[in-house]
Amino acid sequence: MPKPAQGGANKSDPRRDRIVRLAAPLFLKKGYDNVSIDDVISVAGGSKATIYAWFGGKQGLFEAVVRQKCDDVTLAIAIDADGSLEEQLTQIGQSFVAMVLTPPILEFHRLMVSIGRTFPEAGRLFFQSGPSSAYAIVAKWIERHQKDGRLIDEDPYRLAVLFLDMLIGEHQLGWLIGMPRAAQKAKVDETVRIAVRVFLGGCETSPQRRR
Structure with missing residues (x-):
């Protein structure tokens, strides 16, 4: 997995959080390798430009999912x-x-x-x-x-x-x-x-x- 680029959006942006929430079931159901950016866009909307701006790519999005799932437990x-x-x-x-x-x-x-x-x-x-x-x-x-x-x-x-x-x-x-x-x-x-x-x-x- 390559190192993700740094997204420029505010991490508390509710639109960003929504993408992370909707992407999580995709990764859980299909696994990391079998999820594409297009798959995420199909359920969460937005564009590839949005995904790359906020997360730097699929790895960055997956890392955001990891953090969010872990936060659900610790909070x-x-x-x-x-x-x-x-x-x-x-x-x-x-x-x-x-x-x-x-x-x-x-x-x-x-x-x-x-x-x-x-x-x-x-x-x-x-x-x-x-x-x-x-x-x-x-x-x-x-x-x-x-x-x-x-x-x-x-x-x-x-x-x-x-x-x-x-x-x-x-x-x-x-x-x-x-x-x-x-x-x-x-x-x-x-x-x-x-x-x-x-x-x-x-x-x-x-x-x-x-x-």
Whole structure:
């Protein structure tokens, strides 16, 4: 994949966002190689000049799709919930799995795994914009409660990795290989409950240590 040119349009332009949103299903359905600029224009409108001005070509458009899909997940993580540590962490876990285990995000994950070795730049972008950003968001929540003495003093990023990875491994793999979604819903809720309990069991400090 060649390096895309830099588009000159404002990245917050709603017309640009609309093209990215409409292009995403094309890439998910057909794969990167089988989508052409003409395909995108056929569903999103505009012209080749518009696509190249905003994205620099197909790779730039695909990278914009990657960022947008990853943003959908990270923006859904509820780190400002109220309540006890257990209630807050449960809300974080539920909001995370509610988005990351949706069919569009699962299909997107499948696509990125399939092309990551062929297009390592796209794979790195996906990891940085998606999983790494999600870990960093939860790490900030952990760090906040480390400062008030409620969580143990370990690397907050690594703790975030441990917590989020506990939530999705079995379920993500199951849905990616076609296991029935209805059969897994109750298991997901139970996974969140147990993951929160296990995480806080190992990471929450005792009242004596907070003094």
